[in-house]
Amino acid sequence: MLCVWLRRAAQxxxxxxxxxxxxxxxxxxxxxxxxxxxxxxxxxxxLDEPPPDVAALLKLVGMxxxxxxxxxxxxxxxxxFLDMGKAARDVSALxxxxxxxxxxxxxxxxxxxxxxxAGDKTMLDALIPAVAALSGTQSGPDTPQALARAAEAAxxxxxxxxxMIARKGRASYLGERSAGHEDPGAASSALxxxxxxxxxx
Ligand code: ADP
Ligand code: MG
Ligand code: MG
Numbered sequence: 110m111l112c113v114w115l116r117r118a119a120q121x122x123x124x125x126x127x128x129x130x131x132x133x134x135x136x137x138x139x140x141x142x143x144x145x146x147x148x149x150x151x152x153x154x155x156l157d158e159p160p161p162d163v164a165a166l167l168k169l170v171g172m173x174x175x176x177x178x179x180x181x182x183x184x185x186x187x188x189x190f191l192d193m194g195k196a197a198r199d200v201s202a203l204x205x206x207x208x209x210x211x212x213x214x215x216x217x218x219x220x221x222x223x224x225x226x227a228g229d230k231t232m233l234d235a236l237i238p239a240v241a242a243l244s245g246t247q248s249g250p251d252t253p254q255a256l257a258r259a260a261e262a263a264x265x266x267x268x269x270x271x272x273m274i275a276r277k278g279r280a281s282y283l284g285e286r287s288a289g290h291e292d293p294g295a296a297s298s299a300l301x302x303x304x305x306x307x308x309x310x
Pocket of ligand 1: 133137138141145181185219222223224230231233279292294295
């Protein structure tokens, strides 16, 4: 399942790289789509002979993103996957509680590394609502349904960055002029969650 997600993510990021870079051109330096496409192409290249377990695969993804994406988002997405990998040592099946554990660990890692909080107009504004959506899920719904809810929360979270004033990253240099535009990192995070939901089950 993880490999299917990662391949889909690479495909979607590649398809959407121009629109991600356009978002970044408005409030940053215009490279977010290219950065992410380069990183996920490198990830996809490692999936033909993936490591045997979830923890090792997530770690490999994190290392690959750190060494290929660059910019602010490279170390942050790298940390996201590395910290998911560490948390994966404690999970067996990739059910809803497991995804909640993994994604919460990844998000905590991003927040610690980037010293950002909700409302700073970053990728966290898509990722935090996604984890919250999973946390609100009781044992009832099956995994695809829960991940679809998380993806929808991430999409809404990314959209909600539009009126925000950026307090982290390049967009923060614009101050109030960063308002009125969607954050590119939040947009790419929503794509990753959507790819996960689309390949679950
Ligand atoms: P750069 O800004 O170095 O060109 P990218 O364009 O690849 O890097 O990534 C920009 C994205 O990184 C932003 O849209 C934002 O979502 C995210 N980002 C930047 N700084 C932080 C931070 N401190 N915490 C969380 N996310 C951040
Ligand atoms: Mg950029
Ligand atoms: Mg850059």
